[in-house]
Amino acid sequence: LLLDETIVRRLRALASTRALTLNALLLGSLAAFVNRRSGQRDFNLSQTYLGRRPHQLRDVGSFSSNAPMVFSFGDDGPSLADTCRHVLSETRRAMALPLLPRAPCSALHYELNDMRPIPLPPLARGAGGPRSSALPGLFVMMLEYAGGFVVHIEYDAGRYNEEGVSDFVLAWL
Numbered sequence: 001l002l003l004d005e006t007i008v009r010r011l012r013a014l015a016s017t018r019a020l021t022l023n024a025l026l027l028g029s030l031a032a033f034v035n036r037r038s039g040q041r042d043f044n045l046s047q048t049y050l051g052r053r054p055h056q057l058r059d060v061g062s063f064s065s066n067a068p069m070v071f072s073f074g075d076d077g078p079s080l081a082d083t084c085r086h087v088l089s090e091t092r093r094a095m096a097l098p099l100l101p102r103a104p105c106s107a108l109h110y111e112l113n114d115m116r117p118i119p120l121p122p123l124a125r126g127a128g129g130p131r132s133s134a135l136p137g138l139f140v141m142m143l144e145y146a147g148g149f150v151v152h153i154e155y156d157a158g159r160y161n162e163e164g165v166s167d168f169v170l171a172w173l
Contacts, residue, residue: 001169002120003149020084023091023112026142027069028084030110033172035073044068048111049094065100066109107137113144120147138165 015025031045046066069090071083078086094100137159141152151173155165 001151024084024088028087031071032080032083041073044070044106046106046109067100109139112142115145117146120145
């Protein structure tokens with residue numbers, strides 16, 4: 001799914017006016033949406049953290065890890081702004097750790113990748129689509145290319161169908 005540039009500009013502006021990052025806004029809104037859609041009050045989402053830690057700067061290779069981020073929504077629940085601030089705070093805390101704790105992936109996994117300056121590739125519906133049942137559930141990737149954002153979803157086709165996944169993502173966004 002290609003996100004319209006107008007939407008991306010609005011999301012960036014909203015994040016900026018709230019002293020948030022785009023990542024905090026996207027993941028916070030995803031958590032709030034999961035709470036509203038599922039009725040679950042307490043759950044976690046895995047977030048991918050990319051990059052080397054200071055002691056790894058001379059190492060060669062790709063460095064990424066994921067860690068669950070815990071969300072709690074009570075009867076009154078936190079506001080969307082509070083949920084986004086929670087994401088920003090937890091992301092900063094995790095990135096300050098010398099090593100991220102090893103943890104299993106949650107049923108919903110999220111990742112934001114800056115692919116710039118790579119140009120936007122031709123989009124083919126279902127190109128990312130279903131993967132093997134080794135996936136824990138849904139894997140939402142926000143990919144920013146030169147020329148636009150792409151929402152890339154991978155999922156276990158044995159547990160989810162394409163229409164349901166598309167409806168979920170469109171309702172969230």
